[in-house]
Amino acid sequence: MDIPDDHPRAKSLRLRHLVTEGLEAGIVAKAGLIAHGRGEAYDYLLGEQTRKPAIEAIKAAVAVLLLADSPVISVNGNTCALCSDDIVKLSDATSCAIEVNLFYRSRERLEKIRDVLMLSGAKSVYGIQTDIPNIPSLSSERAKSELIADADVVLVMLEDGDRTEKLKAMGKKVIACDLNPLSRTAKMADISIVDNVVRTIPLMIDHVKELSGLADSELSAIAAKFDNKKNLKDMESIIRSSQEPHISQR
Numbered sequence: 001m002d003i004p005d006d007h008p009r010a011k012s013l014r015l016r017h018l019v020t021e022g023l024e025a026g027i028v029a030k031a032g033l034i035a036h037g038r039g040e041a042y043d044y045l046l047g048e049q050t051r052k053p054a055i056e057a058i059k060a061a062v063a064v065l066l067l068a069d070s071p072v073i074s075v076n077g078n079t080c081a082l083c084s085d086d087i088v089k090l091s092d093a094t095s096c097a098i099e100v101n102l103f104y105r106s107r108e109r110l111e112k113i114r115d116v117l118m119l120s121g122a123k124s125v126y127g128i129q130t131d132i133p134n135i136p137s138l139s140s141e142r143a144k145s146e147l148i149a150d151a152d153v154v155l156v157m158l159e160d161g162d163r164t165e166k167l168k169a170m171g172k173k174v175i176a177c178d179l180n181p182l183s184r185t186a187k188m189a190d191i192s193i194v195d196n197v198v199r200t201i202p203l204m205i206d207h208v209k210e211l212s213g214l215a216d217s218e219l220s221a222i223a224a225k226f227d228n229k230k231n232l233k234d235m236e237s238i239i240r241s242s243q244e245p246h247i248s249q250r
């Protein structure tokens with residue numbers, strides 16, 4: 001169904017359609033619709049814009065990715081449906097591997113998500129063949145990883161909350177993109193970008209262009225300066241003080 005361009009919520013409705021079409025194509029899990037709805041609510045309160053603290057988090061995240069030795073972008077059903085092209089562009093720009101890692105894991109979904117990423121231009125997509133749970137004490141299916149277990153930095157998006165803690169316990173740096181600043185994932189990650197993945201990934205690509213000329217010492221300084229706790233507090237304040245004007249315009 002075509003969404004009229006002049007519909008006041010056209011952008012948001014188009015994202016909904018990407019997710020529902022993803023469900024019909026067997027890419028998105030049923031629970032992914034609920035996760036998307038939760039995200040929509042937070043995004044609404046953010047005025048559906050990337051706020052200043054999120055830009056700071058994006059900058060720190062890109063610095064960390066550029067410094068990493070074996071970074072991995074973890075892709076699930078929702079992120080594949082929403083922004084597979086941009087995920088591949090970010091992976092190319094930062095030499096980050098792409099691994100499909102699912103909570104509602106099935107061979108069929110893994111392969112369908114891999115195929116979409118390949119169509120978006122990915123040269124390799126990991127995580128499809130592996131069946132060995134190698135993230136210690138993680139009881140969900142997300143424990144089955146190919147490269148994530150050996151990565152030094154992992155980018156997780158729309159996470160369900162149980163994995164970041166375990167990845168941290170393995171000594172990894174975790175970058176999260178999650179619209180909910182109160183989520184377990186956002187609190188546990190080293191860098192939490194409180195923003196919509198569809199805005200964050202293109203902004204990360206822009207920041208790669210900006211930061212890739214910097215020396216490692218300068219990138220390290222950007223990463224070290226970042227304070228995740230403070231950033232989450234700032235994002236929470238923005239949501240809590242969300243004033244009538246931008247809400248009533250909708």
Ligand code: PTJ
Pocket residue numbers: 028029031032033034035036037038039040042076077078082101102103104105157158159160161177178179180183195196197198
């Ligand atoms: O594809 P699978 O099998 O791995 O399943 C993945 C889902 C998404 C079903 C699973 O991870 C899940 O249930 O996630 P939760 O627990 O609902 O958490 C999702 C988090 O992502 C929530 O905090 C949402 O606010 C947030 N979120 C939703 N949409 C977006 C988002 N964050 C950033 N961008 C979004 N578009």
